Amino acid sequence: MSFEEIILPGITLIPVLGVVILLIWRKATKTQAAIIGIVSEGFALLIPLLLYSGMKNNGIIAFSLPWIPNMQISFSLELNWLSLIFLLTEVLVTLAAMIYSLGEKTGEKNSNYYYALLLLFSLGMSGTTLADDVFLFYIFWELMLVASVLLILVWGHGESRFKVSLKYFIITHIGSLLVLISLITLYVNFETASLSELIRQAHTLPVNLQTLLTLFFIIGFSVKMAIFPLHIWLPDAHTVAPMPVTIILAAAMLSMGTYGVLRFPYALFPIDTIQPFAIWMMIAGLVSEVYGALMALAEKDIKRIIAYSSVSQMGYILFGMGTLTLRGMEGAIMHVVYHAIVKALLFMVVGILISVTNEREIDKIGGLGMKYPALCISAAIGVLGISGMPPLGIFNSEWMIFAGGFDSGISIALTVMTLLGSIFTVIYALRFFGGIFFGKRSPEDLPAKAPLALTIPTVAVMIFLLVEGLLPGPLLSWAIRGLGTIFGGSG
């Protein structure tokens, strides 16, 4: 076993160690708990970077240990280019949220449990991206759900959090069950739970079964992506959750659905099986895009506006994947990353706004532009970013997605409509920005400065967004390699 194979499981095990320490150390203050959280999460960032050179040589790094031998289930992890992209996105978002969390109120009581759950949430996601065993995949997949539900349940806002978290759990669990049925069908048919083994063999399944499983996978993962009309859990869950959790939910967890679609139906079955779904994915993407944007336009609660914008943005991603072209899918993967950064930035801005104004309705906030310049600039960059303004990242990915749409030859009209639909994104984004930072000055007794602990991570994310947008090269090459992992280089 090489050095790389040995340190790979550290991505999941070191956060587990962090969780154990946090559970034992009950008297940890928030800062102490945060340090443990950030350090253990930092390892999850450090290890993939250490593995990077190995990745360049081999393409994948795998680790496997028998777990339940009589069920052919093992603790297998695999790092490939596709999982690397999602893993880094998720870990970075979690780190940003953990740091941001230090500046706000959430988790001042029981901080050790709070950070332990954040770590578990992130562990669920990194495990999901790494798992090379369908049993293990599902366990991580549900861990992600359970941890996030607990975070909303305990630290969420308002009395409604119990109902909201229940709704969130049950609806997303229905999606998970569809995924579970498909996973077990594969497992039963090939008597192995190893994903890489399944990818080698799955094309031998009867075509009807392949189609059915693809359907289940796509619907199941679309629930997580909050594609219309499966999005109903999202607005409430995002609104009620404490801000750091909202950031992770919106920026990282939603895209796990994307990863699922790419890793399962796309990687398992030949392109002919997926072809019939392409147009439906594009239509669902378009509908989600427009619906999310319109709802964002109609909302008054600033947190809900950004929450609905996620529904809209996931629509672009699904559309990109539906094109079934290399460009479209590269665009979708890049969009996952850019969306994560932009969405984290926007929610951080919203968090600061709520903390300085104590107000969530857009009508009651206004004219803050001159008072909080750093906040204003961050928000401006975020808003321009989400509207797809060059050179900010989303411009690149949307370009690719639309190019994919035209390439695909499935329906030019749909692509044109999606392109035109993006105008709604610009409208709600500008309304959000204009309503808050221009116009009539809202209540007088506002603090003179936005809290520094919140502003610093926000500005950092903003700078990161600018850099990413200007240098899309590495990300694009990773995305191409990632698609190579799925399609064996051919596309």
Add this chain to the structure above:
Amino acid sequence: MSGLFEFVLPAAVLFAGAFLIYLVSRVFRLSNRVEAVLTVVILIATGVLLILQLQGMPGLLQNPEAVFGADPPGGIVFVPNAVGTFILILGTAIGILVSVYSGEYLSRDSRYLHYYPLILLTLMGLMGMFMSVNLFNLFFLTELVTVSVSALIAFRYRREISIKAGFKYLIMSSLGTMIMLLGIYFVYRSTGDLNLTGVLAKPDDLTRIGAACFLLGFSLKAGVFPLHTWVPDVYGHAPSAVSGLLAGVVSKSMLFVMPVICLRLGMTERELGIYLMVFACFNMLVGSIRMLRQRLLRRFLSFSSIAQTGYLMFGLGIGFYYQLDQAFSAGLYLFLVIAVMKSLAFLAAGIFQHHTGTQDMEALTGIGGILTMPALCFSVALAGLAGIPLLAGFTGKWLIFTAALATGDIFAIITLVIFLISTLIGLGGYLPTLVRQYLPLTESQLAAKILNNPVKSPGWMLAPVILLALLVVGIGTYPAPWINLVEQVMKWMLI
């Protein structure tokens, strides 16, 4: 005759122990706790003997029967039953925990003298039911279980509701044994023999009617729809410790006795499979739907228990209908995890009631802040029953899924869909109940307020509950040895 000793020794220990404990406690006026400890000692001895028996199972199976008394037809025949031994080991283990728990739980009762012997007799009767294929013997032992259990249910006889529950169980269960008696009549009339040493050579209509009678009788005792009506009343109002033992092991094990007798009487495996699968659907749906609207905590658990009986029947049904060995293992594994989770749930619910005097779910809102540890363990049980990964229930769900999908048959798939619907509805029951424990208190939620401050439960009650909770997590995270064991037991059974 050889091998007889190993067969009957554990049962003999239990039987002798029951009377010995009663006598010793009576004569020396032992306290509740001392009697509990004595019971634990006897149960541990029985458990060790049973484990030895299970280890020696391959040897035992080469000597497939032992005769007690004269030769058949006058004598009585025992056969080794690997599944029975396995279930009894589990039953003994849970019996140990229940006895320890009762050391505190019965602290306010005066009549504890009878309690522990009755537990021993119940287990002894159950053990006998698994081993005996002599119908008279079976009838006798079934009645032993019925009577002991009824007495245990009505243990707190000063409360009218306990008497009602005990009486209901007695009536319903006796009805079951009566039907079995009728079955015995048919079989005897046809064959002139009560010893079922193997599958009947020439099953005729009469023996098949006899088989149907046994099927009905066991179904009633297992709580199969529509004969499940006694379940909520009994589990809801019996002492919690008794409910834990009943719901966890005793009732559900009837599903594993049933095939032994029915198949020997000429019922085909397909028939049994269809019966189990069709009624499993009813059990799963009725249990999970009725669970949603319960106000009393233990009634809620009872309906979830009805649903779980359905899950077990589903597993066994697939096994019989499609001759699928892995489905039997799935069923037995499910039995194991349900026994652990269910007894955990009942014991934890008992702690709530012990301290607050109520089992009204509304009144118990916010109990998590007061009885922290029991509430945490109860949450583990509920999450496990809901099938959350890394807890014991999930692997069971996975195995059942696997078995059903492996058949590739539409009948199994339809049943699987119903299973899925049932687990989803179940989530709607388990999760709110779990969450409710941690809700902030309002004015009306008094029970939790009675205690007001965090209460430390006595170790006698807490230790078994914590142990079971650890087991739920342990089996869930590392199921490999348990699955191995279950598969091994099933292999012996199916030879």
